[in-house]
Structure formats: C-alpha cells, structure tokens
Amino acid sequence: MNANRIATGALLAGVLALALFPLFAEKFYVQLLAKIMIMAIFAMSLNLLLGYTGLVSFGHAAFFGASGYALALLTPQYHAANFWTSLPLAVAASALLALVIGFFVVRTRGIYFIMVTLAFAQMLFFLFFDTKIAGGSDGIYIDMRPVAKIGDWQVFRLDDFVHVYYLVLVFLGLTYVLLRMILRSLFGRVLAGIRVNEHRMRSLGYPSFRYKLACFVIAGAIAGVAGYLSAVQFGVVNPEMLGWHLSAAVMMMVILGGMGTLLGPAIGAAIWMLLELGFQSLPQALGVDFGKHWQLFMGGFIVLATLLLPNGLISVADLLRGRGKATRG
Amino acid sequence: MADAAILRTQGLTRRFGGLVAVRDVSLECRMSEVHAVIGPNGAGKTTLINLLSGDLEPTAGTVVLGDADITGLASYRISKLGVGRSYQKTNVFLPFTAFENCRLAAQSRLASSMRFFRPALTDREVNAAAERALAAVGLEGRGSTPVAELSHGEQRQVEIAMALATRPRLLLLDEPLAGMGAEESARIVALLKGLAAEHAILLVEHDMDAVFAVADVLTVMVSGMVLESGTPGQIRSSGAVQEAYLGSDDAE
Numbered sequence: 001m002n003a004n005r006i007a008t009g010a011l012l013a014g015v016l017a018l019a020l021f022p023l024f025a026e027k028f029y030v031q032l033l034a035k036i037m038i039m040a041i042f043a044m045s046l047n048l049l050l051g052y053t054g055l056v057s058f059g060h061a062a063f064f065g066a067s068g069y070a071l072a073l074l075t076p077q078y079h080a081a082n083f084w085t086s087l088p089l090a091v092a093a094s095a096l097l098a099l100v101i102g103f104f105v106v107r108t109r110g111i112y113f114i115m116v117t118l119a120f121a122q123m124l125f126f127l128f129f130d131t132k133i134a135g136g137s138d139g140i141y142i143d144m145r146p147v148a149k150i151g152d153w154q155v156f157r158l159d160d161f162v163h164v165y166y167l168v169l170v171f172l173g174l175t176y177v178l179l180r181m182i183l184r185s186l187f188g189r190v191l192a193g194i195r196v197n198e199h200r201m202r203s204l205g206y207p208s209f210r211y212k213l214a215c216f217v218i219a220g221a222i223a224g225v226a227g228y229l230s231a232v233q234f235g236v237v238n239p240e241m242l243g244w245h246l247s248a249a250v251m252m253m254v255i256l257g258g259m260g261t262l263l264g265p266a267i268g269a270a271i272w273m274l275l276e277l278g279f280q281s282l283p284q285a286l287g288v289d290f291g292k293h294w295q296l297f298m299g300g301f302i303v304l305a306t307l308l309l310p311n312g313l314i315s316v317a318d319l320l321r322g323r324g325k326a327t328r329g
Numbered sequence: 330m331a332d333a334a335i336l337r338t339q340g341l342t343r344r345f346g347g348l349v350a351v352r353d354v355s356l357e358c359r360m361s362e363v364h365a366v367i368g369p370n371g372a373g374k375t376t377l378i379n380l381l382s383g384d385l386e387p388t389a390g391t392v393v394l395g396d397a398d399i400t401g402l403a404s405y406r407i408s409k410l411g412v413g414r415s416y417q418k419t420n421v422f423l424p425f426t427a428f429e430n431c432r433l434a435a436q437s438r439l440a441s442s443m444r445f446f447r448p449a450l451t452d453r454e455v456n457a458a459a460e461r462a463l464a465a466v467g468l469e470g471r472g473s474t475p476v477a478e479l480s481h482g483e484q485r486q487v488e489i490a491m492a493l494a495t496r497p498r499l500l501l502l503d504e505p506l507a508g509m510g511a512e513e514s515a516r517i518v519a520l521l522k523g524l525a526a527e528h529a530i531l532l533v534e535h536d537m538d539a540v541f542a543v544a545d546v547l548t549v550m551v552s553g554m555v556l557e558s559g560t561p562g563q564i565r566s567s568g569a570v571q572e573a574y575l576g577s578d579d580a581e
Contacts, residue, residue, distance in 0.1 A: 186436060186444040186452070193433050196422045203382060203420075204495060205408035205437035214443060 043253040043265035045222035051260030054195035059121025063094040065242030067224035068231035080144035091224040098220025129239040139238025258312025341390035350376040352553040358529040368550035374533040383407040413497030428472035431459035434494035462494035
C-alpha cells in the first residue's frame, strides 16, 4: 500500500513537472521533450505486443510511418489539413494497415513472426523509397500544419512548439490511461493468458488468433497516433519513419525501459533519446571523432543495462523498494 | 446409463509418420457415466484425448458430440461446445494465481472477451465460478498463491479446477491423479464420483484402485487399439486383458 502511494505520488509529480516544463525551458529542450514523449507513446504501443502479449513485432515502424504519410497525403498543396479529420483518418490508416498485415503475420509464431513483421514493414519502406509517391526517398514536407479550429476559434496552433508539446503530453496521458484500462479489462486478461500459455488459452475456448489480431490493430493505431504527432512536430515525413532502424530502436526502448510494465517503455524512450543526443555530441579527442561513433557507446550501454537490469531500467524502482523483481501484469 | 451417448467416435485413427498412435478406435461416453481408458504406456491414451479435444486432428475416423460432427475442429471450438480437458503434463499459467487460472477458465464462457474496457476482476459470475472450481478440488484458501509456488500436487488440482471452471458437459481427464499424494487422490476420486452425476467423464488413469472405484465402463487400449471394452467386472475377468496388461504391467 505504502509503495503504491509512493508510486502514485511519483507519477503525479512527473506529470506536474512535464506540465510546467515549457514555462521554464528553452525551445530546444521543449521540442526535445515533445519528441521523447512521442517516442514514449510509440514505445508503449509496441509494448502492448511485446511485453503484454508476447508478440515480438520487428516492423512496428510501419504503423508509425503510415499515419505520418497519411497526414502528408491528406494535406492539400498550399493549404492546411483539418486536425479533427486528419488525425482520425491517419490513425485509421495505421489501424487498417495493421489489420491487413496482422491478418497474415499473427498466424506465425516466434522467429517467423519477427521475420514476417520485418518483411512487411520493409515492403512498405521500399514502396515509398523506390517510387515517386510522396517524394520518394527524400520524403515530403508538410508546410502547413493541420489547423484545429472549432467554428472560427483556433483551439491550438500546431505551428507553435509549446502547443505541440501540450498536445503530445495530452496524448501521452491518454495512451497511459487507455493501456491501463485495456490491461485490466477482460480483453487484457486474455492477452496476458496468451503471453503465458497460448496453447492452454485455446483449449480453454479462446480463439487466440482474433485476440492477437485485435491487439495488433490497437498497437498499430496507437503507433499511428505517435506517427501523426511526429509528422506534425517536424513538418516532414520520409521513408526512415517506416524503416527497420526505427523498428529496432523502439524495440530497444521497450526492452531497455522494461517490457510488460506500463511506464518502462516511456522511461526507455527518454533514456535512449537522451543518450543518443549525448553520445552524438561527444567531442573529438586523440584524433578520434567519438561523436561520430556514438552507436558504439550506445551498444555498450545496452549490453550493460540488459546484463545488470534484465527487467529493464524501471526495475531500479523495485530494487529500491527491496523487491528485486519487476512486477508484471 | 440409459442416456444416449454424448460423445461417439467411429474408427478414430491418428498416424505420426509410420507410427499409428491410435488405430480404429470407436467408443462412447454417456451422461452420468465415467468411462475409463486404461492401457500400458504408449497405448495411445493421451493421443486419443488429444483427438477428442482438438489438440490433434485425426488422420481418419469421426468424432460426434451430441448431434454435431466435431472431427478436426479447433480446440477452442470444441471447448466452447462443452468439452473440458485436463492435461497429463500440468498445463497452466504458472505466473498467475490459482484463482486467476480458474477465473480465466471461467471467463472463457462469456459470449466474448472482446471487452476492452470492462474490468476483468469485477464480473461476479465469473469470479463465483472460479471460486467454486477451486473449492471443488480442495484449494479454497490457496486462491491468491501464484501457481508456480504451489506444490506439484496442488498444481495438478488447479489443472482439474480449470477444466471444471469452463462448466463442461464432457470432461476429458488425462491422468488427473498423477503426482498427487494419497490424501489429494482420495479427494479427487470422491470429486469424480460426485461430478459423474452431472457430467460425462472420460478418464485416463494409471491408478487402478481409483479406476475401479469410479469407472462405470472400462476400455483397455494396447498399441493404439481397443483390446476390450466393458464393465469393470468384465474387464477384470477378461483373459486377454490379464495377459496384455493387468498381469504384466506394474509400471507406475
């Protein structure tokens, strides 16, 4: 009980700090934190598959990029898209894509699941990379950010970095609440059962394929929210948003932060992005450009972290509480 | 015993490559009847149950449940039609509590679990069904313990409780007593006698005392085939059975 109260207190303090951050921080840091929160939403969506259902999807960027591209394609030339319609449409595009891909991949298991999710995502990557659709390999700019108006009242401005920050924060909160509710629901318990023992779930009367597919679609849709926000923040989409580098990075964030915990992936996303920035800005010394070889340091950190904290960085909190094991749904 | 059979197999056969694990098995299970299948190791008893539960597809033959041909149906469909099974090798959700194992089993009887916002733990009927199943196998008070921390015998009890929590008409029990102590065994034997009133039970079991205590009908399998089928009395006095099984087998 006491530990729960501390956790709730820490969560509220964190939310308050995030809410107040733009009042004190410079533009660069506000944008950085917004970017981190977008990746946190993305990582939390993958965690629904990876941590809670045991589906190791190696193509999750497909759904992130799909909604970004959907926004770009929904944005008329020289005009702005409508936020209220483009967001649901972009997310629906990701969900639909997840439904189609999921229909095929969810039948496979283990290593094959990893391979086919990767293959589908790479097909999408090359569809945009090798053709002239939406600017080909260069990507496409979204010059005019979506407009969020009710009547004549402009509710918020997506070309204002502070407004974007708060919009992202709201969606991070919504994602947290949504996932929390789903995990406690009848559906959520079925996912947990599938993760632990799918065979027994089937013999108990659960058509596991349908539940895994539904989970795949939900995860794809939430990734779509993140992708839309990312396209809004940067005003550009390119094939990298769909590529396997991003799929791998978001998987690392989830594993680093703590699979199967609600906030672990968000922490993983923050640590990952801050380290990436930190290692990239390492100075030149002894004739070696350390910053250029940042991935070497990142790799070393991942190895250390996974060896020392196999349950993810979030398990530090449990260690401090003297429990030694990360709690899992 | 006058009831019509709720399960009937005809010429049920399963091959694994060159091996015929189950060959031309025809048997019936009736309501309020315990039908025990016995036979030496490797006789095909577990394969038979797998064919009935949908864990395996038959190579040939039919399985009819009530009026429905369920041959080759997926296990979740067969489960939904009122067939519950337990596994010889404990097949549960080890990280979950005993209660959650049974609750998940009971939840499967809801029309659908595609309920994304309805909290799982507040469904009174499902909770009650899970509690009843735990109590039936003698695990009341152990519900909040993770199954991984239960003794082997208790895990076997959870295995049976899960099958019960799905409220089946037909129970397929694959060596429910294996690994249980004497006291637990006696309890489960008593439970089976009680369950027999309202269920059809197909029981695979090596414990002959238990088998002869609960079985109404016995089928003896050897090398995938039915050697003999009849009342316990008939089986006990069958020369063929004596020779092939009862006399020579003292394994387990």
